[in-house]
Amino acid sequence: MNTTVLRANADFRRLWIGQAASKLGSRGSVVSVPLLVLSVTHSPALMATVALFESISELVVMLPAGVLADRFDRRRLMIVADLGCFLAVATLAVAAALGFASLPLILAVTVIDCAFGSLFAGSSAAALRRLVRADDLGAAIAVVQARNSAVYLIGPLLGGATFGIAPWLPFAFDALTFAVSAVLLLQIRTSLAVIEPPGPNLINEATAGLRFVLGKPFLRYVVIVAAAINSIFGGVIVAAIAVSDAERASSTTIGAIVTSAGVGAMLGSLAMPWLRRRFSSGQLVLGTLSAMVLLIPLMGVVEHPLAMGALIVGCSVLAPVMSAVILTELTAITPDELQGRVQSAMSFAALCATPVGPMIAGAALGAWGPLATFVALDAVLVGALVFSVSGLRNLRQLHAEAAAPGPADAAVSPAAAR
Known part of the structure; x- marks a missing residue:
């Protein structure tokens, strides 16, 4: 992996480290929040409801x-x-430390946290192209994927371990990581202000990215598959936590x-150069779906627990290999004035079905038991694999689309956005 861009670009490094800190705390919440809900309610269905x-x-x-x-200004929005x-x-x-952590409070805090997280994600993705030269974009996204993989590896393990020490501890650590990120963002010197703000038509602006x-065609295809993967894998994690508890x-x-998900992501990141040289984007998509279809019922x-992991x-x-291919192409072909909306639209489309998986898991565990739950989750991925x-033929259009603008480009031009 080429880390030159990380060493040579101070502002990118500040953003990278800040996100590493905040994501580390947030990934711990993937474990600590469900455990806190279970400790308060003793209900897998309510745990799934919080995830919803x-x-x-x-x-x-x-x-x-x-x-x-x-x-x-994207820097101010992130702060x-x-x-x-x-x-x-x-x-x-504080509430957990004092013994006042109720379900309504947990729900309110997680909703606020996720809402601000979406604001940060849209601004940070849009800032990347401003912070990094076009020639370094692929390398920058590769080190971002590697960082995310490491965080996914360490964060849940840390969240579970600190929750075992004291239920309030993972949340105190998470809060500290957000403060660290804000301090590092204050030190960024590159201007992240918008050069040409969009016009006053907010509905048109909000849908421009979509x-x-x-x-x-390629992006349409990818987001449908990604939506299925994100939704079902979220349900798998919820089911794994509930069954283990x-x-x-x-x-x-x-x-x-x-944390096992982070182990897999880290291995994929390390193998990324080799995999991208030997397999096409379509093969990586099919490989990801096929692996999940075969393994989830087991x-x-x-x-x-080691077998589950x-x-x-x-x-x-x-998953990280597929994400890196998509993000590099998406960031490269999107105009700067549309970066925030397109990145957010891509995430929105890929995550729009995310609530389905946890709700399937929460309902099925109580009614049918673990085996039927994992089989039900797997059935959705079988449909995604058939699709x-x-x-798959749409994937071959990727490079042609990037080189030749089509009707979609005119639909979201700055003039159309205004």
Whole structure:
């Protein structure tokens, strides 16, 4: 992996380190929030409900966040988002320490945290092209993917371990990481202000990114597949946590199981150069879906936590490689004045079905048990695999689309946005 861009570009390095810190705390919440809900309610269904509201809050804010990222100074928006997350999570840490962590408070804090997280995500994705030269864009996205993989590896394990020490501790740590990120953002010197703000038609602005994404056959294809993967994998994690908790696994063990997704992502990041040289984008998509289709049903029959973790590793190995290919192309072909809206629209389209997986898991666990739950989740991915095979021909249009503008480009030009 080429890390020259990280060493040579101080402002990119500040953003990279700040996001590493905040994501580390947030990934710990993937374990600590469900465990806190279970400790308060003892209900897998309510745990899934909190996950549902988290996803909804992200989606509601995502498109407006893209508009804000293309209208206002992106650095200031990221700082505001970090401070909002800090206040919300710090409140939950104090409540948990004093024994006042109720379900309504947990729900409110997680919704606020996810909403501000969407604002940060849209602004940071839009800022990347301003901070990094075009020639370094691929390398920058590669080190971002590697960082995310490392965070996904460490964060859940840390969240589970600290929750085992004291339920308030992971939330206090999470709040601290947001403060660190805000301080580093204050030190960025590159201007992230919008040069040419969009016009006053907010509805047109909010949908401009979606028009860009949906106007590209390749991107349409990718977001449908990604939506299925994100939704079902979220349900798999919820089911794995609930099943492990029911089996009296420790919070550290549960954190280790969720961390397995980070292990797979890290292995995929390390193998990324080799995989991208030898396999096409279509093969990587099919490989990701096929691995999940084969491995998810086995999670309903394994008993040892290490076996559950190994299956999650297998499901997540190819995900960072597929993401890097898509993000590099998307960032390169998107005009700067549309970066925030297109990046947010891509995330919105890929995450719009995310609430479905956790809700399937929450309902099915109580009604049918673990095996039927994992089989039900897998059935959705079987449909996505069939769709992926039939739509694979669209992937061949990627480079042609990037080189030759089509009707979608005219639909989201600055003139049209105004």
